Amino acid sequence: MEKRFMKGCEAIAEAAVRGGCRFFAGYPITPQNEIPEYLSWRLPEVGGAFVQGESEVASINMVYGAAATGKRALTSSSGPGISLKAEGISYLASAQLPAVIVNISRGGPGLGSIQPAQSDYLQATKALGHGGFRAMVFAPATLQEAVDLTYNAWEYAERDRGPVLILMDGCLGAIMEEVELPPMKELKIENTEDWDLSRANGRTDAHMITPILPEPALEMLNRAKGMVYNMMWPMDAKAEEYMLDDAEYVVVAYGIAARVAKEAINELRAKGVKIGMIRPITLYPFPKSIENLDYSKVKGIIDIEMTIPAQMRDDIELQVKGRCPVHEYGRSGGMLLDDEGVYNAIAEITGGGN
């Protein structure tokens, strides 16, 4: 494996190339500009194509077109830009085309702030576009994890024929740390036959533009997708479980928030506080780890997010089912979480570590 000291956005871009991405279209927005900047020179090196679109809407539709020709296609943006791409993402889902979308999130709502925040959880997990489709959402906490998840994202997109989202905040997009890069993937072209228009070979079920389907056909399609979401995806849910065995308090946090929280947990453990953490790696499907905790021991769940109010809380409460109190702590609007603030918040809730 090759080790490199890389910026988060660039690590994602390189992992995408090594994972087989050969097309990118996007429109600039902070804090994700290093992804297109990197791919603008990197993709041509491997025979791929880079387009700076005239808008987010154009870019997501170019990704649609590229995906329809069997290419592994990518777009990236940040909150406001993802909102603009929402229509195209829904069309990708409708046409059952595989593609990967990266959201390097910043403060919101609206134009918000260009500084990092985890303010797009609800958008990512509940409604990435209209019409009731779902997308798998991966939320890396380290650049190594970002590399590994991006590298394999198209396998999920192609297996389930739809968009996959990688959600990472602006801190992890800008930070530099050491990563091990996996080798360049050799892609098997035969996999793409089902959706690659250029290989339709006279089949008439292949369309560039999805028609308005007859209602029974659309219902059947939605039923099939529902089966995939409800039966298959739970098996793909991933979480890191940390020091849960004797935990009386459990932090639930993802991405950058989980890293800040983990350091606080280590300090509190050293002072005798029985505390652990569940870190969802897939935000959708949302892992079942919280449901299965031993609530005869657990006195409280602490949801820590870099957004106010907490957005993951609804998903947490659905698993806690009132068996213990759920607390929340966060920062928002581009104000960052820090070690002291997180430690003090947890110490106050648990009444320990002072």
Add this chain to the structure above:
Amino acid sequence: MKKSFVFSGSGGQGIMSAGIMLAHTAIDMNKHSTYLPEYGPEQRGGSAKCTVIISDGEIISPLTKKCDNLIVMNEQAYAKFGDSVKEGGLLVLNSSRIKEEITREDVKVLAVPVDDIALELGNVKAANIVLIGALIGATDVVSKDAFVASLEEKFKTKKPEILELNLKALEKGIEFGKAAK
């Protein structure tokens, strides 16, 4: 051992590249390091800040409220971040630009006229290297040899005079840092 460094100043003072070079050198020395830049929407002249963490072990949280070492390049940065250095920590300041009296008595203060030194050597752009020199002299955060190797790598495509200037800047900074140790 885990140490945090905050570099602060305004855009154009070499704050970000100083942070990256320090982090890179630590990686070259087989340590763990993270580098996190923070800046506003301005292309030039706005406030610039970066946080570098260097550790022998894995770095869990890259976000820290208080730092062990604060490096400030101008008065605005001092006003904004002066309180963020931990008690017993080190405050390195650019005394060419910071004229006000430093009121904190619970930290070690290292005042280095980095702009003046760099100007004397021939180019104010080398001020950030003088600063890193002072940091290396005062803290042994990375070895001088490892940093020289990073500089050689960084400037290998440039004219040799540029490397020479930066090496001199580093040497001057180390002198200042050692004197304060």
